[in-house]
Amino acid sequence: MEVSIKLTGVNKIYRTESVETQALENVNLEVGRGEFLSVMGPSGCGKSTLLNIMGLLDVPTSGTIELCGERIDSHLSDNRLATLRNRSLGFVFQSFHLIGGLSVLDNVQIPLIYRGVGRSERIRRAKEVIERVGLSHRMKHMPSQLSGGQCQRVAIARAVIGNPEIILADEPTGNLDSHMGADIMDLLHRLNEEDRRTIVMVTHNEQQARETDRIVKFLDGRQIS
Template sequence: MIKLTEINKIYRTNEIETVALENVNLEVEKGEFLSIMGPSGCGKSTLLNIIGLLDAPTSGIIEIGGTRTDGMKDKQLAAFRNKKLGFVFQSFHLINSLNVLDNVELPLLYRKVSAKERRHLAEEVLAKVGLSHRMRHMPTQLSGGQCQRVAIARAIIGNPEIILADEPTGNLDSKMGAEVMELLHQLNKEDGRTIVMVTHNEEQAKQTSRTVRFFDGRQVE
């Protein structure tokens, strides 16, 4: 489902070079729930952003669902990303001036989906994450755990095969974190979505994932 071959990423700011990823190879099967663990600064977010086509590697090959992404133009890349991938971040990135429904519908604004269909799909995914009773609330009226569930609803509204989650429970207490992990587990087990999660919570990783790998910027073990 995901294949990275000899990925290198070097950040260049002014005169300073930071090697964030060095010759990283990774394969993720369809339906896998992979947790990638490693210390702060080891390149986890860089790796996830590259898998998610949000950032380009300095060199190396990315294949998603058998399609190589090198050579794709920006517009093509954006369309591909929009169709295949859903993102969940540590900070939920909700828009505070929009209610829950409108936040969840956002990814569909760039597609040819009627307003009525958008609303229907948003209601469906919000039911899935257990927030049917909060649809007209504003993000500021919700708990952190609820905000992350809204973000997950937004990530799955386009029905992506792959979900990429970067420290999805990093801003949550353990109870809310557990709810979010349970939800990700369901999306993997019941809906068969492939999930790649980055975390430094080893316990959470072991409880929910099928595979846990350790990463130090060089190799995924």
């Protein structure tokens, strides 16, 4: 099996002056290419930390990460990390993190801006993905004019526009009602099945997790299954 993400002996410790918190403890995990993986566990068990480390948004205290075959060293430059995030990763956040001052069309284009894609090409591709998530009638709207489900669709469109191999979704349905949540899950499944994208999803929802290829569970920073 081709591996998209490989974590070996990953530890993450948060230190303050008086307290030391082990957020992840000796995590060894492989995610195959095209796999849809769910990460479950109670709040504070390290799920989001795991996702942040996979997404190069945070650095492990120790251990190694391989992403799409490239070993991520601690001395990798900021620019290289930025390029990897831009080309290989797409993020879907629980609270969407859309930029309030930009329209749907502009929000979706963001990854392509930092890849140096020309404006007309960006707009063409943005329209394509927005259509794919079913929001072509909302392209000029601002995030504040959209429902939660629509915002998450925009966030998914933004995550996939750069055609990344991996999508990391942190509780993508956490802020949505069940109906909208089901819609979003359908969309993620379609992306996984049709485009063979690797998806790692943090969720509290057992039902949604069962629909994915594999579930890993965490407790107190340790992988328990």
